[in-house]
Amino acid sequence: MEFSSQQRVAAPRDFVFEQASDFTAFERQALRRGIEIERRGGPAPVGRAWSASVPVMGREREIAAEIIGFDAPQDYTVRGESSGLEIVVRVEAQPETTGESRLGLSVTLAPRSMPGRLVLQSLKLARGTLETRLAGRLEGYAREIEARWARRAG
Numbered sequence: 001m002e003f004s005s006q007q008r009v010a011a012p013r014d015f016v017f018e019q020a021s022d023f024t025a026f027e028r029q030a031l032r033r034g035i036e037i038e039r040r041g042g043p044a045p046v047g048r049a050w051s052a053s054v055p056v057m058g059r060e061r062e063i064a065a066e067i068i069g070f071d072a073p074q075d076y077t078v079r080g081e082s083s084g085l086e087i088v089v090r091v092e093a094q095p096e097t098t099g100e101s102r103l104g105l106s107v108t109l110a111p112r113s114m115p116g117r118l119v120l121q122s123l124k125l126a127r128g129t130l131e132t133r134l135a136g137r138l139e140g141y142a143r144e145i146e147a148r149w150a151r152r153a154g
Contacts, residue, residue: 001108001110001120001123001127002107002108003107003131004104004105004107005104005105005131006102006103007103007104007135007138007139007141007142008100008101008102008103009101009102009145011100011101011145011146011148012099012101012149013073013093013101015101015145015149015152016101016103017073020091020103020145021045021070021072021076023048023067027050035053035054036052037051037052038050038052045067045072045076046067046069046070047067048066048067049064049065049067050064050066051063051065052065054082056083057119057122061082061083062083063080064081065078065079065080065087066078066079066080073093074094075091075093076091077089077091078090083115083116083119084114084116085111085112085116086109086110086111086112086116087108087109088108090108091104091105092104092105103141103142103145105134105138109123
């Protein structure tokens with residue numbers, strides 16, 4: 001099962017990718033939301049990994065994630081596992097001819113066990129809501145990047 005969304009961002013691709021790959025900022029954001037997170041691996045992007053305890057669908061879920069591909073300033077891929085699901089997240093930043101960029105996010109979910117199949121089945125029932133939520137979050141994040149660029153270029 002795959003979810004994806006793209007959003008235009010009024011900022012150069014290099015800046016968009018820099019912001020979208022600021023893993024330290026994502027860690028701080030998770031901690032502010034009360035998510036327990038632990039970083040593993042070195043400073044290089046590929047091989048950096050995390051383990052976290054995240055409330056999902058009313059239950060605490062353990063998530064393990066690792067960066068498996070990093071091609072700056074174009075894209076990166078994170079692979080994770082949780083509750084019998086394999087989760088692959090790909091983030092892309094593409095330049096537009098107008099000087100803007102396009103930020104793309106795709107999330108692929110695949111079951112690895114019977115509990116994973118059950119979780120995936122319940123997610124399929126909520127697919128429309130989840131796609132709308134993903135698009136809204138990506139749009140909000142794109143506006144944040146634009147605001148940071150405006151302050152920096154300012």
